[in-house]
Amino acid sequence: xxxxxxxxxxxxxxxxxxxxxxxxxxxxxxxxxxxxxxxxxxxxxxxxxxxxxxxxxxxxxxxxxxxxxxxxxxxxxxxxxxxxxxxxxxxxxxxxxxxxxxxxxxxxxxxxxxxxxxxxxxxxxxxxxxxxxxxxxxxxxxxxxxxxxxxxxxxxxxxxxxxxxxxxxxxxxxxxxxxxxxxxxxxxxxxxxxxxxxxxxxxxxxxx
Numbered sequence: 001x002x003x004x005x006x007x008x009x010x011x012x013x014x015x016x017x018x019x020x021x022x023x024x025x026x027x028x029x030x031x032x033x034x035x036x037x038x039x040x041x042x043x044x045x046x047x048x049x050x051x052x053x054x055x056x057x058x059x060x061x062x063x064x065x066x067x068x069x070x071x072x073x074x075x076x077x078x079x080x081x082x083x084x085x086x087x088x089x090x091x092x093x094x095x096x097x098x099x100x101x102x103x104x105x106x107x108x109x110x111x112x113x114x115x116x117x118x119x120x121x122x123x124x125x126x127x128x129x130x131x132x133x134x135x136x137x138x139x140x141x142x143x144x145x146x147x148x149x150x151x152x153x154x155x156x157x158x159x160x161x162x163x164x165x166x167x168x169x170x171x172x173x174x175x176x177x178x179x180x181x182x183x184x185x186x187x188x189x190x191x192x193x194x195x196x197x198x199x200x201x202x203x204x205x206x207x208x
Contacts, residue, residue: 001177001207003200004057006165006187008032012043018196019051025200028055028080028183036060041076048077055079061109063087066094074102080129085110085119089126096127105129107163107183110153111136120153124160130183131157135166145172150179173206 005026007015019029029051031043036058047056058078062069066083073081083095085108092108099106107130113119120131133149146166153162164176165185176184186203193199 001181002027002055002183003204003207004028004030004163004165004183004185005190005200006030006032006059006185007043007191008034008187010035010191012039012046015043016046016050018191019047019054021197022190022200023051025197025204026054028057030057030059030185031078032187033059033061041072041078044073044076044078057082057107059109062091062095064091066091067098068094070095070098070106071102074098074104078104080105080107082107082109082132084108085113085123085131089122092123092126092128099129100127107132108160109134109165110149116149116152117156121156124157128160130163131160132163132165132183132185134164137166139166147172147175147179150176150181154180170202170206173203177206177208 029047044056044058056078057080058073059082062083070081083092095106106128108123108128109132111134133146133153135144135146146164150164161182163183164181168186169189190200
């Protein structure tokens with residue numbers, strides 16, 4: 001299991017400081033969608049240069065021009081890029097082509113995908129690396145968490161590995177670990193902690 005830090009609202013300098021503090025605990029540094037909107041691919045380049053031992057994920061949530069947009073992420077140094085599960089199959093297949101060309105990986109974000117089990121099966125057959133269940137930020141305040149969706153996806157996957165994102169914290173991580181996911185994404189719980197290094201270590205200690 002890998003721990004992914006979702007870096008969404010901090011500045012580039014703050015993110016570099018966080019990754020320095022949490023070295024050894026964070027496996028994947030996610031350049032979150034708000035961060036991409038603010039800074040483009042600059043954080044991807046900086047993270048790869050400063051933290052070569054950490055995988056970098058560009059959370060660009062591709063919806064069109066799959067191969068072209070994924071190429072831009074991988075050329076900047078991203079190890080993984082994201083495409084939305086609600087995208088057309090041709091878009092997802094384009095992202096997969098780009099990943100194979102660059103020897104990188106694809107994560108499909110299943111945020112707001114209807115018919116989750118059916119769509120996960122379809123995407124699983126396309127050669128993607130990860131399928132991520134994701135409780136949207138705007139939905140987390142209702143108390144929903146992604147565990148139920150993770151159970152649905154885990155039942156149908158044959159090729160890809162599962163990932164989980166959306167409000168993960170110490171009180172919920174054990175049930176997620178027990179269900180099983182290759183990547184567990186934690187955002188604000190680490191980024192907003194008073195002791196980020198200790199929090200990341202503790203989260204990492206719960207993973208198998």
